[in-house]
Amino acid sequence: MTLQEKDSQYLWHPYTQHKTSKTPIAISRGEGALLWDENNKEYIDAIASWWVNPFGHSNKFIADAIYKQLTTLEHVLFGGFTHEPAIKVAEKLIEILPENQQKIFFSDNGSTAVEVAIKVALQYFFNKGEKRTTIIAFENAFHGDTFAAMAASGISFYTQAFQGMFIDVVRIPVPVKGEEQVSFDSLKKVIQNHNCAGFIFEPLVQGAAGMVMYESESLAKLIAICKENNVLTIADEVMTGFGKTGKTFAMNYVSEVPDMMCLSKALTGGTIPMAITTFTQDIFDAFYDDDINKALFHGHTFTANPTGCAAALASIDLLQTDEMQANIRRINKSHLQFQKKIESHPKVITARTLGVIFAVEIKSNTEESYYGSMRTKLYNFFIENGIVLRPVGNIVYILPPYIMTDEQLQKVYKTIEEAIEMV
Ligand SMILES: *Cc1c(COP(=O)(O)O)cnc(C)c1O
Secondary structure: OOHHHHHHHHOOOOOOOOOOOOOOOOEEEEEEOEEEEOOOOEEEEOOHHHHOOOOOEOOHHHHHHHHHHHOOOOOOOOOOOOOHHHHHHHHHHHHHOOOOOOEEEEEOOHHHHHHHHHHHHHHHHHHOOOOOOEEEEEOOOOOOOOHHHHHHOOOHHHHHHHOOOOOOEEEEOOOOOOOHHHHHHHHHHHHHHOOEEEEEEOOOEEOOOOOEEOOHHHHHHHHHHHHHOOOEEEEEOOOOOOOOOOOOOHHHHOOOOOOEEEEOHHHHOOOOOOEEEEEOHHHHHOOOOOOHHHOOOOOOOOOOOHHHHHHHHHHHHHHOOHHHHHHHHHHHHHHHHHHHHHOOOOOEEEEEEEOOEEEEEEOOOOOOOOOOHHHHHHHHHHHHOOEEOOOEOOEEEEOOOOOOOHHHHHHHHHHHHHHHHHO
16 A cells, blocks of 8 residues: 555545545655655645644754753653753753743644633733623634634634633734724723733735735724723744744834734744743732642643753754844845735736745635635646745745745745746
């Protein structure tokens, strides 16, 4: 049996309707921005394997750090114990995060980072004896697939089977240029009419919605409104964190600071699953008490896994090198040139760039759904041409590893241009 046949026999894949989907491609090897399948066909990984892999596949620097940690201390429980790798990650993050972020809580993936933030927002007010049970989120947000994260997510087919089983979430529109006031007014009204505990948002770029971008000034205003009303703000930087937007965090563009931040995806350079939720001292203090019931009763078996911490430290080191920062600027410049070239194409609705993130919306005669027919056609075309891209409906986006070469990037652009002609 081939790997593909065995896969069909045993495995259940994420976000996959197995009856209508093609059999998954078996990847046997990766290096830099490239992947090879079991038949040695080469692919350019133009989405950094779901946005986790900025420094390239099989990165030796991170691998060495992991090996060293594995042969020193692979894991120890974090309840009642601590270790140097966790402390070093915390020290490093506190140095590079917005200055009000003072406490670091580890978990395992983006969804759990969000789950922790939402639970903390709710318990913060519970601990203070205040009844605040509503979470505010953007329309079309994506915050993950565990229950509270799913409740905050607004992409309907991810969540429709579970409607009526969620915590209270009220949605506001993402600020649109020229019509920002609609979003501000909506937030004020929601705060007036509900007992709001927190507002969770993807800062500047809504990834899963199709790299939808909005202005930092509008986000600053929304955060300011929350602050005036004592509503906690949660910046979900699971996708945007660690350089994707051109700065270390998307929040570095925003003049207001959030109360909490969620990090994962690129945290360990795509090696070991790990996530972090960060907090202000004020939030930590609301749980600090003689009463054990006020503690945060949340944890995961692999919390602060030392091997994951070693991978995170190596990744942040790589991110901070001049070479990596130059790569980020190079890709951004290249994206802007490509954007200029194709935005006037008759079949293009709009194109946009922030940092290493590029997206183009292609005209369609029909309403394009998330996993609709145009998406399937585009996806298959890219795969046939040896490029890994996962369009969202009629939106094609690129989020390359920062080490992608100019030549590889040009091939991705050229294939996107061909795809636009094809559909
Ligand atoms: C991917 C993502 C998540 C969920 O992360 P997982 O590791 O897939 O659970 C949460 N928030 C945002 C913004 C994401 O892009």
